[in-house]
Amino acid sequence: MAEKEEPIRFGILGCAEIARKLSRAIFLAPHAVLVAIGSRSLDKARRFIADNALALVRAVGSYDAVLDDPTIDAVYVPLPTGLHLTWAVAAAERRKHVLLEKPAALCVSDLDRILEACASNGVQFMDGSMWVHHPRTAKMREMISDSKRFGRVKTIHSSSSFLATPLFLENNIRVKPDLDSLGALGDLGWYCIGSILWAVDYQLPNTVTALPSLHLNQAGIILSCASSFHWEDGKVATFHCSFLSHVSMDLSVQGASGSLRVHDLAIPFREDSALFEFNCRAEFAELHIGWTRKPEEVVVASGLPQEALMVEEFAKQVQLMRSSRCPPTAKWPDISRKTQLVLDAVKRSIETEFKPVFL
Amino acid sequence: MAEKEEPIRFGILGCAEIARKLSRAIFLAPHAVLVAIGSRSLDKARRFIADNALALVRAVGSYDAVLDDPTIDAVYVPLPTGLHLTWAVAAAERRKHVLLEKPAALCVSDLDRILEACASNGVQFMDGSMWVHHPRTAKMREMISDSKRFGRVKTIHSSSSFLATPLFLENNIRVKPDLDSLGALGDLGWYCIGSILWAVDYQLPNTVTALPSLHLNQAGIILSCASSFHWEDGKVATFHCSFLSHVSMDLSVQGASGSLRVHDLAIPFREDSALFEFNCRAEFAELHIGWTRKPEEVVVASGLPQEALMVEEFAKQVQLMRSSRCPPTAKWPDISRKTQLVLDAVKRSIETEFKPVFL
Numbered sequence: 001m002a003e004k005e006e007p008i009r010f011g012i013l014g015c016a017e018i019a020r021k022l023s024r025a026i027f028l029a030p031h032a033v034l035v036a037i038g039s040r041s042l043d044k045a046r047r048f049i050a051d052n053a054l055a056l057v058r059a060v061g062s063y064d065a066v067l068d069d070p071t072i073d074a075v076y077v078p079l080p081t082g083l084h085l086t087w088a089v090a091a092a093e094r095r096k097h098v099l100l101e102k103p104a105a106l107c108v109s110d111l112d113r114i115l116e117a118c119a120s121n122g123v124q125f126m127d128g129s130m131w132v133h134h135p136r137t138a139k140m141r142e143m144i145s146d147s148k149r150f151g152r153v154k155t156i157h158s159s160s161s162f163l164a165t166p167l168f169l170e171n172n173i174r175v176k177p178d179l180d181s182l183g184a185l186g187d188l189g190w191y192c193i194g195s196i197l198w199a200v201d202y203q204l205p206n207t208v209t210a211l212p213s214l215h216l217n218q219a220g221i222i223l224s225c226a227s228s229f230h231w232e233d234g235k236v237a238t239f240h241c242s243f244l245s246h247v248s249m250d251l252s253v254q255g256a257s258g259s260l261r262v263h264d265l266a267i268p269f270r271e272d273s274a275l276f277e278f279n280c281r282a283e284f285a286e287l288h289i290g291w292t293r294k295p296e297e298v299v300v301a302s303g304l305p306q307e308a309l310m311v312e313e314f315a316k317q318v319q320l321m322r323s324s325r326c327p328p329t330a331k332w333p334d335i336s337r338k339t340q341l342v343l344d345a346v347k348r349s350i351e352t353e354f355k356p357v358f359l
Numbered sequence: 360m361a362e363k364e365e366p367i368r369f370g371i372l373g374c375a376e377i378a379r380k381l382s383r384a385i386f387l388a389p390h391a392v393l394v395a396i397g398s399r400s401l402d403k404a405r406r407f408i409a410d411n412a413l414a415l416v417r418a419v420g421s422y423d424a425v426l427d428d429p430t431i432d433a434v435y436v437p438l439p440t441g442l443h444l445t446w447a448v449a450a451a452e453r454r455k456h457v458l459l460e461k462p463a464a465l466c467v468s469d470l471d472r473i474l475e476a477c478a479s480n481g482v483q484f485m486d487g488s489m490w491v492h493h494p495r496t497a498k499m500r501e502m503i504s505d506s507k508r509f510g511r512v513k514t515i516h517s518s519s520s521f522l523a524t525p526l527f528l529e530n531n532i533r534v535k536p537d538l539d540s541l542g543a544l545g546d547l548g549w550y551c552i553g554s555i556l557w558a559v560d561y562q563l564p565n566t567v568t569a570l571p572s573l574h575l576n577q578a579g580i581i582l583s584c585a586s587s588f589h590w591e592d593g594k595v596a597t598f599h600c601s602f603l604s605h606v607s608m609d610l611s612v613q614g615a616s617g618s619l620r621v622h623d624l625a626i627p628f629r630e631d632s633a634l635f636e637f638n639c640r641a642e643f644a645e646l647h648i649g650w651t652r653k654p655e656e657v658v659v660a661s662g663l664p665q666e667a668l669m670v671e672e673f674a675k676q677v678q679l680m681r682s683s684r685c686p687p688t689a690k691w692p693d694i695s696r697k698t699q700l701v702l703d704a705v706k707r708s709i710e711t712e713f714k715p716v717f718l
């Protein structure tokens with residue numbers, strides 16, 4: 001039992017901005033502990049540790065040195081997407097469990113190589129989609145799964161955007177072809193696709209058709225795009241993601257007899273609680289001068305920030321594998337792979353002048 | 360001045376369910392008075408008057424008799440869309456101002472004949488889109504026109520739906536090819552298209568592409584459909600309308616630096632006030648663990664129901680024409696025509712297997 005209680009020891013590869021958020025999350029997660037920050041520059045790792053007051057965390061001057069450290073159980077990898085394949089595979093081969101920042105990979109074939117490396121080395125894989133771990137998400141699932149109240153899902157719309165600064169559009173890795181060639185589709189579209197798939201319980205669409213509304217930078221990186229998904233039963237979903245629009249993180253799911261809306265899906269407005277709007281069996285009132293029911297706000301408290309809940313879920317899974325000698329769960333790799341598959345299809349549709357891509 | 364103060368005398372052609380709402384609206388509008396209900400059945404007109412306690416309103420046994428009544432200034436026409444051309448033209452030719460229920464016509468060429476008849480006879484035309492006249496709509500316009508706060512419109516999403524009963528899907532005129540052959544696209548898509556055009560200040564899109572997600576009944580009438588619109592500057596809009604989904608009336612407009620959302624556009628939840636959500640210049644908070652600004656709810660009181668405000672706007676326009684001998688305003692016909700033009704394009708895209716239609 002002692003072994004089971006031992007917290008999972010994390011290393012982080014790289015000092016990306018989001019690594020600050022995750023080092024806090026690892027600190028907050030009861031079953032995880034951060035032991036090392038690896039950077040190609042030892043100075044940078046040291047500065048990161050000092051700036052973020054990470055007591056007892058070691059600065060390491062290379063990613064390899066983190067992976068070679070036998071006291072480290074798991075790595076969080078917030079490197080640019082173009083480096084995911086190399087370092088996630090390297091981590092898996094050195095038997096480190098892999099928590100990989102989203103988008104998981106540049107394409108599904110890269111992701112498959114990562115997932116195969118994780119599977120063959122018996123390590124857990126999870127991508128860094130935090131919102132999935134928020135208790136609000138579980139509550140929303142409960143509401144839309146209630147077929148009597150919600151009915152079958154009919155249509156979904158999702159958006160994810162923020163207004164990038166001129167500096168971001170000039171210099172950020174997310175608009176650089178050699179680092180994050182998926183641009184806004186990878187950074188923000190990943191959320192849209194993930195939330196749409198979530199809403200249909202991960203049933204893949206039959207066709208993916210990007211909409212002929214696309215903004216590329218001079219290097220050909222997507223700054224904004226939109227797409228539609230179609231299922232054989234008539235369900236339709238649309239999304240829009242953009243670095244050029246006011247911040248949004250909407251998910252709207254319409255069922256036959258219910259509807260759900262959330263406006264801060266990927267990053268809730270505040271940390272301690274989050275809400276969504278739910279309505280069901282509403283009709284127009286007599287004379288059509290109102291509605292019989294207004295949407296209600298369902299508020300869900302969160303004991304820990306969603307990113308800490310993600311780390312905790314990951315850590316507990318690793319503990320379970322350790323204590324019960326069970327294999328990694330396929331749940332998280334499967335979700336990542338489906339998201340990547342649809343993301344690839346959006347990209348292919350864009351590249352083929354918005355032709356439908358059949359899955 | 361006495362002439363100016365005289366209320367506008369309305370007749371209604373037909374006893375449609377929505378005529379009940381409009382007779383109440385005419386009663387509530389200070390500058391309008393309802394004088395006659397025309398029906399092909401005198402008994403039906405009498406029953407309508409009795410059922411709705413319309414004191415001093417005359418029952419008339421034919422539409423023609425209403426149009427021939429020299430004491431009637433204007434008609435409200437809630438007949439099935441397939442009858443709009445005949446009766447709106449007949450009304451205009453008999454110098455009655457025409458308040459025509461939406462969708463205005465089956466196609467833009469029909470609408471053009473109606474508008475030409477109105478113009479050449481010097482009568483005012485307006486379609487029955489009530490939400491445009493709600494003070495909330497004016498307040499929303501003010502907010503999104505503020506280019507410093509909202510920035511340029513980037514993307515719009517709209518939905519309009521309700522879950523029709525089996526009886527509706529069997530018998531309602533809105534699913535009958537000889538009466539309302541536009542189905543859900545006409546009844547609900549009219550709102551989606553109108554609200555999207557409203558959001559871009561009636562700038563027509565360059566292309567309209569219906570999404571390959573379509574539900575037809577056995578007679579080929581649209582029960583649900585979706586479409587996307589594209590503008591040369593990269594703006595994109597999507598909508599979904601359906602008789603097969605929980606009630607929704609969403610409009611979401613994202614600008615470069617602001618966003619606006621309303622969930623009860625066409626029929627507000629309640630009559631006396633309505634709200635929308637507005638946010639601007641929000642960013643992610645430090646560490647991306649929240650937002651710097653949450654959307655605020657902007658509540659707008661309404662002294663009269665929106666349909667009474669519509670009647671009042673129409674009546675005051677007719678009074679102005681009478682007192683100042685000015686021609687009809689082109690504002691309302693122009694909005695109707697643009698809405699119809701885009702609706703036609705959606706229909707054509709559906710009919711051509713979802714090919715883009717260029718406007």
